[in-house]
Amino acid sequence: MSMIDCQLVFNVENREYVDLDLYRSRGGYGALAKVLAADPRESVYVLKEAGLKGRGGASFPTGLKIEMVRSNQEQERYIIINADEGEPGTFKDRYIMTHLPFQLLEGVTIAAYLAGASRGILYVRHEYDEPRSVMRESIAQAKRAGLLGENILGSGFSLDIELFSGAGSYLCGEETALLSSIEGRKGRPQVKPPYPTQQGLWGKPTLINNVETLSNIPKIMEKGALWYRSLGTEDSPGTKLISLSGDIRFRGLVEVPFGASFRDIVYEYGGGPKPGRKVKAVNIGGASGVLIPEEMLDVPLEYGACARAGITIGSGAVFVLDDTRSILDNVSNRINFFLHESCGKCTPCREGLRQAQIIMEKLIAGQAVMKDVQNLERYTRVMQNASFCGLGQAAGNSVISSLHYYGEEYCSRCKDGEEDLYGEESA
Ligand SMILES: Cc1cc2nc3c(=O)[nH]c(=O)nc-3n(C[C@H](O)[C@H](O)[C@H](O)COP(=O)(O)O)c2cc1C
Numbered sequence: 191m192s193m194i195d196c197q198l199v200f201n202v203e204n205r206e207y208v209d210l211d212l213y214r215s216r217g218g219y220g221a222l223a224k225v226l227a228a229d230p231r232e233s234v235y236v237l238k239e240a241g242l243k244g245r246g247g248a249s250f251p252t253g254l255k256i257e258m259v260r261s262n263q264e265q266e267r268y269i270i271i272n273a274d275e276g277e278p279g280t281f282k283d284r285y286i287m288t289h290l291p292f293q294l295l296e297g298v299t300i301a302a303y304l305a306g307a308s309r310g311i312l313y314v315r316h317e318y319d320e321p322r323s324v325m326r327e328s329i330a331q332a333k334r335a336g337l338l339g340e341n342i343l344g345s346g347f348s349l350d351i352e353l354f355s356g357a358g359s360y361l362c363g364e365e366t367a368l369l370s371s372i373e374g375r376k377g378r379p380q381v382k383p384p385y386p387t388q389q390g391l392w393g394k395p396t397l398i399n400n401v402e403t404l405s406n407i408p409k410i411m412e413k414g415a416l417w418y419r420s421l422g423t424e425d426s427p428g429t430k431l432i433s434l435s436g437d438i439r440f441r442g443l444v445e446v447p448f449g450a451s452f453r454d455i456v457y458e459y460g461g462g463p464k465p466g467r468k469v470k471a472v473n474i475g476g477a478s479g480v481l482i483p484e485e486m487l488d489v490p491l492e493y494g495a496c497a498r499a500g501i502t503i504g505s506g507a508v509f510v511l512d513d514t515r516s517i518l519d520n521v522s523n524r525i526n527f528f529l530h531e532s533c534g535k536c537t538p539c540r541e542g543l544r545q546a547q548i549i550m551e552k553l554i555a556g557q558a559v560m561k562d563v564q565n566l567e568r569y570t571r572v573m574q575n576a577s578f579c580g581l582g583q584a585a586g587n588s589v590i591s592s593l594h595y596y597g598e599e600y601c602s603r604c605k606d607g608e609e610d611l612y613g614e615e616s617a
């Protein structure tokens with residue numbers, strides 16, 4: 191069996207699980223029944239042992255997060271499913287909601303039960319009409335079958351899930367901005383602590399997890415922590431859904447066990463570049479991720495190894511640029527995106543992005559000098575270090591990584607580009 195064929199946690203080839211009866215006939219909801227019959231503390235232990243980490247970007251241990259909500263004295267608790275999926279180039283949560291809705295709902299119900307939450311909100315990206323309607327219908331079906339609502343499977347546990355539509359803001363995927371937007375306030379990030387697990391929706395303890403994270407839970411509860419750990423590596427158990435796009439032969443969603451290399455992802459899963467072309471750069475993690483050169487593709491998809499190599503896995507988008515692409519155009523597009531999405535609350539992000547945009551435009555027009563490039567790096571580093579939230583902290587990742595790996599492309603566009611990029615400073 192090739193790596194591409196093996197379906198592990200997600201059945202990404204088979205789209206038939208929108209049918210509840212079929213899902214149940216293949217073992218679906220068996221994990222929920224098992225969890226409802228067991229001691230919740232044991233189930234939380236299994237999740238912690240499995241080593242599942244959040245797939246929304248921050249990779250926080252999921253079992254620990256559930257335990258934090260569960261141990262709160264406050265009895266009114268919420269679960270929020272983050273389906274905002276705003277990261278450009280990412281489409282895994284859309285796929286899960288459209289094709290595997292009951293796997294998600296089963297995972298949500300288990301997580302809610304373990305955290306002691308009886309109200310859930312599915313926060314869906316504004317543009318996701320089809321996923322929203324599949325989820326609405328699936329929630330209704332699950333309710334009719336006694337798998338949601340009052341007294342689930344006769345256990346005494348009840349959970350209601352309602353849908354909430356985002357309004358098209360990338361920033362509202364950030365958990366505190368998301369909470370503000372549900373509460374009817376401006377979708378802006380808030381100071382942490384308190385964390386949502388302590389004081390979340392309406393000030394109550396709230397479990398916020400990504401769609402992919404929650405959809406991992408049924409298989410872990412069904413097959414156990416050891417099975418899950420056998421899929422990935424010691425550092426990063428399990429698998430990751432990768433949204434693969436750009437200048438490659440096969441684009442789409444693939445499920446990749448942690449430990450596979452980015453070379454496997456680009457060349458085996460993605461089929462490599464189109465005939466006659468070469469891979470020039472690969473963007474990992476979406477607009478807020480980094481650009482790496484072909485020579486770095488042997489780095490494994492693994493949280494620790496990626497962190498050491500300066501790569502952020504983020505939401506798992508992998509976008510390939512072939513040798514016809516301009517790095518500066520790519521970086522400039524991202525800066526424009528973040529400038530559009532920045533809420534303007536803090537100066538480093540608001541002004542840093544504005545200055546970066548001006549410099550990128552000058553560079554592309556051939557009007558920049560080397561001093562502009564040095565300033566671009568300086569502003570970006572301030573933005574990374576001093577911004578209030580993750581948007582500003584990550585917005586410059588493509589700038590810094592491309593300056594590092596493709597510095598000559600910046601220099602060649604400068605009027606005085608013969609000089610060493612850091613000549614003045616390093617002298
Ligand atoms: C600017 C910004 C946008 C984000 N957008 C998303 C998103 O669209 N979906 C998501 O699940 N997490 C997003 N996150 C991460 C969330 O804040 C949060 O960490 C996540 O939903 C927690 O779930 P997890 O532990 O399952 O990953 C975003 C974070 C930042 C800083």
Ligand code: SF4
Pocket residue numbers: 361379531532533534535536537539540577578579580581582583
């Ligand atoms: S970093 Fe950007 S998006 Fe985040 S609070 Fe500051 S201005 Fe707003």
